Amino acid sequence: xxxxxxxxxxxxxxxxxxxxxxCDPISGHVSLFWYQQALGQGPEFxxxxxxEAQLDKxxxxxxxFFAERPEGSVSTLKIQRTQQEDSAVYLCASTESGTxxxxxxxxxxRLTVL
Amino acid sequence: xxxxxxxxxHVSVSEGTPVLLRCNYSSSYSPSLFWYVQHPNKGLQLLLxxxxxxxxxxxxxxxxxxxxxxxxxxxxxxxxxxxSDAAEYFCVVRLxxxxxxxxxxxxxxxxxxxx
Numbered sequence: 001x002x003x004x005x006x007x008x009x010x011x012x013x014x015x016x017x018x019x020x021x022x023c024d025p026i027s028g029h030v031s032l033f034w035y036q037q038a039l040g041q042g043p044e045f046x047x048x049x050x051x052e053a054q055l056d057k058x059x060x061x062x063x064x065f066f067a068e069r070p071e072g073s074v075s076t077l078k079i080q081r082t083q084q085e086d087s088a089v090y091l092c093a094s095t096e097s098g099t100x101x102x103x104x105x106x107x108x109x110r111l112t113v114l
Numbered sequence: 115x116x117x118x119x120x121x122x123x124h125v126s127v128s129e130g131t132p133v134l135l136r137c138n139y140s141s142s143y144s145p146s147l148f149w150y151v152q153h154p155n156k157g158l159q160l161l162l163x164x165x166x167x168x169x170x171x172x173x174x175x176x177x178x179x180x181x182x183x184x185x186x187x188x189x190x191x192x193x194x195x196x197x198s199d200a201a202e203y204f205c206v207v208r209l210x211x212x213x214x215x216x217x218x219x220x221x222x223x224x225x226x227x228x229x
Contacts, residue, residue: 031215035219041221041222042204042219042220042221042222043158043204045216045218048214048215048217055215056214056215056216091158093158102160102163103148103160103217105157105158105159106157108157
């Protein structure tokens with residue numbers, strides 16, 4: 001079956017540009033997470049959805065970051081006016097509801113801001 | 115509040131010798147604990163998870179971990195390292211509190227396996 005997919009896999013943006021990163025979770029998975037992984041670091045939590053509700057966005061680093069999941073499936077992470085410090089791999093994970101259920105991770109989108 | 119500490123950023127072992135990757139956590143409530151592996155240019159893959167059913171958890175590829183509440187530890191072990199085990203390993207704490215999920219990753223341990 002299909003896993004979590006993310007697009008684009010690679011994105012190069014000029015400083016100041018807006019970008020949109022897409023995540024297609026596994027069909028039927030209730031929860032969806034976004035993480036930011038800087039080079040040589042562990043993933044850092046950004047935000048979390050349960051169905052279409054954004055339950056926690058405490059990890060978003062600034063108001064330039066915005067995420068949505070309007071129909072409870074596909075999610076988009078948008079970064080406005082990108083800065084060099086936004087360069088990282090952005091990971092999406094989905095899971096069935098329940099704390100013990102495995103998070104299935106997508107391959108990530110590598111964002112490079114020049 | 116919760117946190118995860120992976121005590122070693124790099125571990126180097128010879129092929130065929132035991133592996134020990136250390137993880138300590140703190141959490142206000144009983145968390146669930148996971149170990150993930152990330153091979154270069156590959157996605158994160160679940161190795162094993164602690165779900166409170168048993169303190170010794172067996173995972174894939176011969177890895178296992180023991181949950182020790184008194185020591186707040188969840189160390190990952192393998193009796194005999196293989197070259198294919200060279201990767202980065204992440205310890206993860208996950209807490210479900212009032213329907214909200216909090217997930218915290220450790221900073222990772224890079225495992226080098228020497229032939």
